[in-house]
Amino acid sequence: MKNIKTLISLLLVAAMMLASTAVLAEGALKIGVIGPFTGGAALYGLACKYGAQVAADEINAQGGLQIELLCEDDEHDAEKSVNAYNAVLDQGAQMIAGTTTTTPCLAVSAQAFEDRVFMLTPSASSAKVPEGKDNMYQVCFEDPAMGVFSAQIISENALATKVAVIYNNADDYSTGIYQNFKAKCEEVGLEIVSETTFTDETTDFSVQVTAAKDAGAELVFLPIYYTPASRILQTAKDMEYAPVFFGVDGMDGILALEGFDTSLAEGVILLTPFSADSTDERTVDFVAKYQAVSGGDIPNQFAADAYDAVYALYNASINAGIDGDTAAEDACEMLIAEFATLEYAGLTGDMTWTPDGKVSKMPNAYVIEGGSYVAFEG
Amino acid sequence: MVSFLRFLINGISLGSVYAIIALGYTMVYGIAKMLNFAHGDVIMVGAYIAYCSMQYLGMPAIVSVLAAMLVCTAMGIIIEGLAYRPLRSAPKLAVLITAIGVSYFLQNSALLIWSSNPKVFPSVFDVGAFRAFGGELMITSETILTIVANIVIMIALTTFTGKTKVGKAMRAVSEDRGAAQLMGINVNRTISITFAIGSALAAIAGVLLCSAYPTLQPTTGSMPGIKAFTAAVFGGIGSIPGAMIGGLMLGVIEILGKAYISTELGDAIVFAVLIIVLLFKPAGLLGKPVNEKV
DSSP states (O other): OHHHHHHHHHHHHHHHHHHHHHHSOTTOEEEEEEEOSSSTTHHHHHHHHHHHHHHHHHHHHHOSSOEEEEEEEOTTOHHHHHHHHHHHHHTTOSEEEEOSSHHHHHHHHHHHHHHTOEEEESSOOOTTTTTTOTTEEESSOOHHHHHHHHHHHHHHTTOOSEEEEEEETTOHHHHHHHHHHHHHHHHHTOEEEEEEEEOTTOOOOHHHHHHHHHTTOSEEEEOSOHHHHHHHHHHHHHTTOOOEEEEOGGGTTGGGSBTOOGGGGTTOEEEESOOTTOOOHHHHHHHHHHHHHHTSOOOOHHHHHHHHHHHHHHHHHHHHTOOTTSOHHHHHHHHHHHHTTOOEEETTEEEEEOTTSOEEOOOEEEEEETTEEEEOOO | OHHHHHHHHHHHHHHHHHHHHHHHHHHHHHHHOSOOTTHHHHHHHHHHHHHHHHHTSOOOHHHHHHHHHHHHHHHHHHHIIIIIGGGTTSOHHHHHHHHHHHHHHHHHHHHHHHOSOOEEOOOSSOOOEEEETTTTEEEEHHHHHHHHHHHHHHHHHHHHHHHSHHHHHHHHHHHOHHHHHHTTOOHHHHHHHHHHHHHHHHHHHHHHHHHHSOEEOTTTTHHHHHHHHHHHHHHOTTOHHHHHHHHHHHHHHHHHHHHHTOSTTHHHHHHHHHHHHHHHOTTOSSOOOOOOOO
């Protein structure tokens, strides 16, 4: 009886080994992709997953070093994200294109710093993400940079002298942009006449909009996501208040909001590194491929950032001589050395990286006209 | 002065939405003696049903509201039958946890069906706005409608529980479930009817909530649900006029607090007022103090 059990377990072990070697493509570069594919933040995680998939498909179609993506769901939860990270490492991931959202990314990057695994997040934009970790890099702008760029553009184009800010004080992203915007405003001589806040649970925005209106603001800066922004635009219209509205990358997506009256967004200016409405050939091609992979969704900035993350990792790996057999720890040191000099012309702009993990690229300013993005010319 | 009036009206507008949700909470609590934490999520489902009937099936607003009420009523009866009825004699805590479970179940089902992408709810009853002070002060038709709906529902509920046979049965069940059963009242059926009415109210509340604040997503019902629960406690849970007064006061305090004290402390002010009221009147503004018999 005992012998039979031993025999069965041996057979099972053999079967498992066979199965696992069959799953992994021979010699392919294995990149872990972690993000919320289910739950409330699934919009962002799925965009990253599909964006990364488009990049991997393109690379694999070219021949040469192949890519295998190992995707795990973290439900935008720090603890589950660390589990997902361990799961992709167990499956042989050599580097991580992730994680999608900031809070999980802080937890995973702390672990990856210990383990010496290289991480390039498409979209976790908090300044805290790469802080103190030499192996953590970003594709997206850091939040502070968006605030500084916004103040610059407003002042250079003389869009206003009196500015109101409405931001989400329960959100690191929003607060980070606001603080740097404020600092830059003082420097360039823009007067902030009204500062009001809200949280994710806020239902009514009348107080915030009234404050901006009563203070005589000519421009309202909205360093927030598009859902609350859509409500602020509606509230302002109801109050017959028509300042210039200026948003950042979180505003991207407002036109795709189901049921949204796009005339409300007429004249809204936003800074974003990527717009699916752009007529640039590479963007058009990406949008078509993304729709095929995702079943018809329009890619947002997260998708483009993830696409760029996979390409940047791939290019850096080729340059550094990393292949499917390089250990994750070795790949980490080689990538750190490589990213110091890497130049990559991506969908979201021409990028280089500083040694502290921050990307340097220029955002594009768009203005919404007739329900689509038009390049902002000042 | 005009800006104060404007804030006051915004507060009443927000408060009347809280009030209409609180009516459902208080009704179910008053009769079934349980906190139905899934109430906020029934509201969300109601709003989605109305949204889908209008956007995808092209039904007129009134018909889609009726459709939402019908679906929510059925859902209320099913939830009560499947989740709460088997726990009728279980400890109160078990029922409370089940209600939280139902709330998560509804939210996650909505995520599966409608995805997390927010939708913008169309204006259902847009007949322009009422203006005063040379256009400075504006009251939207949604606000007026919500307040009118509140008053109608409050009067209807009070009459229903006071005059009709089923309503009297409800009050009997509320006062003493055992004695009511001995008198030949079908307790299970009475509680089912309570849930049916509560859920139909939730559907109306969902449509009114989303007409006034038009972002619809699977978490839409949670925060208004909690605020409305607070409003019900504030007014005295179990009391129908109390829910209405509690809701209105909560909305006004929230908006005035944000406008004149700080937008960051808006919610903190609301809950601080709640604590103070409960310190002096533990049963809420209109609640009847209950003497525990030993």
